[in-house]
Amino acid sequence: MSPPATDAPEPAELPTPRFIAAREVPALLSMRECIEAVEKAFLALARDRTEQPLRTVIPLPDGRSSFLTMPAWLGDPPALGAKLLTLFPGNHDRGIESHQGLIVLFDPDTGSPVLVVDAAPVTAIRTAAASAVATRALARDDASTLAILGSGVQARSHLEAMLEVRPIQRVRAWSPTRSHLDRFVEEMQARFQVPVNAGADARTVVEGADLVCTVTASPTPVLEGGWLAPGCHVNAVGASTATTRELDSDAVARSAFFVDRMESALAEAGDWLLARREGAVRDEEPAGELGSVLAEDRPGRRTPDQITVFKSLGLAVQDLAAAVLIRDKLGGG
Numbered sequence: 060m061s062p063p064a065t066d067a068p069e070p071a072e073l074p075t076p077r078f079i080a081a082r083e084v085p086a087l088l089s090m091r092e093c094i095e096a097v098e099k100a101f102l103a104l105a106r107d108r109t110e111q112p113l114r115t116v117i118p119l120p121d122g123r124s125s126f127l128t129m130p131a132w133l134g135d136p137p138a139l140g141a142k143l144l145t146l147f148p149g150n151h152d153r154g155i156e157s158h159q160g161l162i163v164l165f166d167p168d169t170g171s172p173v174l175v176v177d178a179a180p181v182t183a184i185r186t187a188a189a190s191a192v193a194t195r196a197l198a199r200d201d202a203s204t205l206a207i208l209g210s211g212v213q214a215r216s217h218l219e220a221m222l223e224v225r226p227i228q229r230v231r232a233w234s235p236t237r238s239h240l241d242r243f244v245e246e247m248q249a250r251f252q253v254p255v256n257a258g259a260d261a262r263t264v265v266e267g268a269d270l271v272c273t274v275t276a277s278p279t280p281v282l283e284g285g286w287l288a289p290g291c292h293v294n295a296v297g298a299s300t301a302t303t304r305e306l307d308s309d310a311v312a313r314s315a316f317f318v319d320r321m322e323s324a325l326a327e328a329g330d331w332l333l334a335r336r337e338g339a340v341r342d343e344e345p346a347g348e349l350g351s352v353l354a355e356d357r358p359g360r361r362t363p364d365q366i367t368v369f370k371s372l373g374l375a376v377q378d379l380a381a382a383v384l385i386r387d388k389l390g391g392g
């Protein structure tokens with residue numbers, strides 16, 4: 060007996076997901092476009108058009124390396140995917156980047172995987188893009204002196220991003236390993252039309268700056284509140300666990316402290332959590348999410364002299380927004 064006829068269509072052949080290697084990313088993901096895409100993702104977050112659990116972190120037996128998974132759904136533009144990230148701080152001794160991984164993008168209609176991208180260059184760009192969005196929303200329009208603490212991957216992408224959003228006239232940088240700092244200064248000086256100088260220490264670099272980016276792997280404060288000039292804006296990017304911080308309690312107490320996502324900050328932002336534990340701040344929560352400021356649900360900077368901080372922990376929706384740009388550049392949809 061033959062089986063009953065059904066209306067089921069013939070199984071379609073699924074497309075093979077494209078793989079984008081690290082060297083291909085710069086041509087497919089410009090900082091300028093990524094800033095706009097990440098801003099849209101923060102707005103989607105504010106409008107409840109995202110789903111993303113807290114990232115999972117598996118600590119590895121060496122005591123300092125970890126494996127992170129960051130899945131998300133983004134409503135605008137529609138995107139579904141995850142970042143799988145390894146964090147191996149010891150890699151620098153091997154000449155390899157400390158942050159490596161993959162971003163996998165799925166078709167939000169069919170669930171089919173469509174794109175796999177090397178996460179390292181995307182992370183560098185999308186993180187700096189988030190800081191640029193925060194700087195555009197919170198920093199003074201005339202911010203022209205930029206201080207960068209750190210001279211690694213994020214220091215490089217942050218300099219590019221800050222130049223996109225503020226009229227930067229001078230850059231001062233510091234990091235503890237002098238040869239790394241010198242290489243950073245030399246490279247950035249050659250790449251951008253702005254004077255970049257190495258500072259003797261963090262304090263010298265930060266004092267008098269309008270904009271400060273902390274992009275170090277330090278687990279303990281590299282930035283003291285007493286160094287911050289009135290009206291300065293800080294992008295605090297480095298520490299991303301409840302027990303580590305780049306900012307001391309005074310810096311948190313002196314500032315209006317904004318975060319990328321409240322739920323993440325209350326679980327992972329040591330800068331804020333440790334300051335609160337020490338009694339430097341009494342509020343139950345930071346001042347607000349960046350997306351709420353962008354959506355004008357909350358005020359951002361209130362006065363020219365106010366010090367503002369954007370605490371970046373890094374969200375999977377930033378990775379999805381960047382991956383969608385890459386997919387679109389490839390002509391995939």
Ligand code: NDP
Binds near residue numbers: 157186
């Ligand atoms: P790199 O390893 O490339 O650079 C790390 C930098 O930190 C180096 O300049 C190093 O200085 C400096 N550093 C290390 N230890 C200390 C210390 N004890 N005191 C002061 N400076 C120190 O890392 P990335 O640039 O890729 O990342 C920087 C930070 O940003 C990391 O903490 C990382 O986890 C975080 N990050 C955050 C993201 C987010 O979305 N918020 C996304 C990606 C990264 P030197 O070389 O001179 O010793």
